[in-house]
Every structure is written in structure tokens, then in C-alpha cells.
Amino acid sequence: MDEGTAVPVTHRLRPMPTGVVTRRVSVFSLMFDPRNWPVWIVVLTCAAVFAGQQRGLVPLDTYAFSAQALKDGRWWTPLTSIFMHGDGVNPFISYAHIGMNMWAYLSLAPLVAARFGKGWRGLVPFHIFYLLIGLAGVAVFWAFHRDSGVPLVGASGAIYGVYAAVMRLDIFADRVAPVFSRRTLEAVWFFIWSNAVVIVLFGGPYLLLQVLSGQAPSLDVPIAWEAHLGGFVAGFVLIGLMKGQGWDRDWKAGVEVIRF
Numbered sequence: 001m002d003e004g005t006a007v008p009v010t011h012r013l014r015p016m017p018t019g020v021v022t023r024r025v026s027v028f029s030l031m032f033d034p035r036n037w038p039v040w041i042v043v044l045t046c047a048a049v050f051a052g053q054q055r056g057l058v059p060l061d062t063y064a065f066s067a068q069a070l071k072d073g074r075w076w077t078p079l080t081s082i083f084m085h086g087d088g089v090n091p092f093i094s095y096a097h098i099g100m101n102m103w104a105y106l107s108l109a110p111l112v113a114a115r116f117g118k119g120w121r122g123l124v125p126f127h128i129f130y131l132l133i134g135l136a137g138v139a140v141f142w143a144f145h146r147d148s149g150v151p152l153v154g155a156s157g158a159i160y161g162v163y164a165a166v167m168r169l170d171i172f173a174d175r176v177a178p179v180f181s182r183r184t185l186e187a188v189w190f191f192i193w194s195n196a197v198v199i200v201l202f203g204g205p206y207l208l209l210q211v212l213s214g215q216a217p218s219l220d221v222p223i224a225w226e227a228h229l230g231g232f233v234a235g236f237v238l239i240g241l242m243k244g245q246g247w248d249r250d251w252k253a254g255v256e257v258i259r260f
């Protein structure tokens with residue numbers, strides 16, 4: 001590897017290889033690196049869909065997923081739901097939902113996209129990977145709510161899958177780490193506590209709004225942890241099956257992923 005090449009550093013499990021010179025680049029810089037343009041397709045799609053939701057052009061009743069939606073013949077909802085955000089009622093929750101999801105996605109997706117190759121070469125396989133983990137999240141949510149009309153929207157299931165993929169990438173060995181490893185435990189721990197944090201952040205205001213509006217508070221907090229679980233497991237498995245093109249020597253994003 002040429003001196004001065006910047007490489008992504010996703011873990012601290014072993015010493016830096018001899019002769020490798022690294023530099024740390026902020027997550028913010030990674031998001032806007034022009035070499036990472038393929039990952040912005042998801043962001044722009046979600047933004048366009050969200051704008052349509054705000055204008056009433058993309059109604060939840062038509063495009064959000066639920067078991068009832070499938071029974072009613074709305075077969076497209078497993079796909080459309082993973083690009084939608086918000087509850088259609090509270091603007092704060094809606095904007096916070098898409099904002100947090102897109103920030104998390106852009107913080108992680110470039111590392112996974114790089115695995116499939118730069119530019120056009122990796123465009124299609126990366127987005128196939130993204131759609132599969134998103135649909136896996138929807139499938140697990142459906143398995144827990146097969147007789148329910150509770151709607152599901154959001155990219156968080158797919159984003160948990162992207163995070164799981166990042167945890168398996170071994171940059172310097174140019175391989176995908178084993179399923180059973182220390183990073184597996186780290187990823188599972190992150191999944192557990194991050195869902196707890198999300199439930200507190202979103203569930204707390206949700207319960208408070210119920211109380212302020214005179215409703216009896218319900219513990220049925222609108223956080224689709226089932227979709228998070230499905231996407232997480234799918235991402236962890238699929239990155240090992242799809243593998244991708246490997247890390248191009250002339251295209252290193254150069255970032256140390258923030259450890260939580």
C-alpha cells in the first residue's frame with residue numbers, strides 16, 4: 001500500500017499493519033466526500049418521499065407497510081415503507097425521524113459501499129444489499145404483527161443492517177470477519193442498548209404527548225425494534241455472502257468509525 005494512503009479504521013482489535021499510514025477524517029467529511037456519491041441515492045430518495053408525505057402526495061394509508069396492507073392487496077408497501085419517515089401527525093417526530101436516520105446512514109454507508117467497488121461498479125450491488133436488508137426488517141416486523149394494522153415506516157431496519165455489515169468488515173485483511181468473534185458481541189451489545197436509547201428518546205415524548213392530550217398513556221411505544229432486528233441480522237449475514245469487490249487501493253475513504 002502506498003505511503004500516505006488513507007484507510008478506514010473500523011476497530012481496534014489488532015495493531016496497525018507495517019507500512020500503513022492512516023489519517024483520521026471526520027464522519028462529516030466522509031458524508032460529503034464526492035467519491036461516496038452512490039450512498040446519496042438513498043438519502044435523496046428518502047428526502048423526496050418525505051417531501052411528498054408533507055404535501056399529502058405519499059399518504060401513509062397507501063404506502064406504509066402493515067399486515068393489513070398486504071391483506072388488502074397493497075403488495076408494494078414492503079418496499080415503499082423503507083423510504084418513508086414520520087407518523088404523519090407530529091412534525092417534530094417526523095423531522096427527527098428522517099434526520100436521525102439519514103445521519104446514521106451517511107455515517108456508515110460509505111464504508112459498506114466501498115466494499116462493493118467505487119462509483120458505478122459498486123452502485124447496483126450495494127443498493128441490492130441495502131434493499132435486501134431493508135426488506136428483511138419488514139419481514140421480521142410482519143412476523144411479529146401478522147394480524148395487525150399497525151403501520152411500519154422508516155429506513156432504520158436497513159440502517160441497522162448497514163451497521164452490522166460495518167462490524168464485520170476487516171479492512172486491513174481485505175476480508176469479512178467471522179460471524180462468531182469479539183465484534184459480534186460488540187455489535188449485539190450496540191443493538192441492545194441503542195434500541196433502548198431510541199425507545200427512551202422517542203417513546204418518552206410520545207408518552208408525554210399522550211398525557212398532555214388527555215389520553216391514557218400506553219406502553220405501546222411506536223419503535224419498530226422488530227424491523228431493527230431483522231435488518232441487523234440480515235446485514236450481518238449478507239455482507240459475508242455477497243462480499244463485494246474488496247477495498248480499492250485508489251479509493252480509501254479514510255475514517256475511524258466513532259465507537260459508542
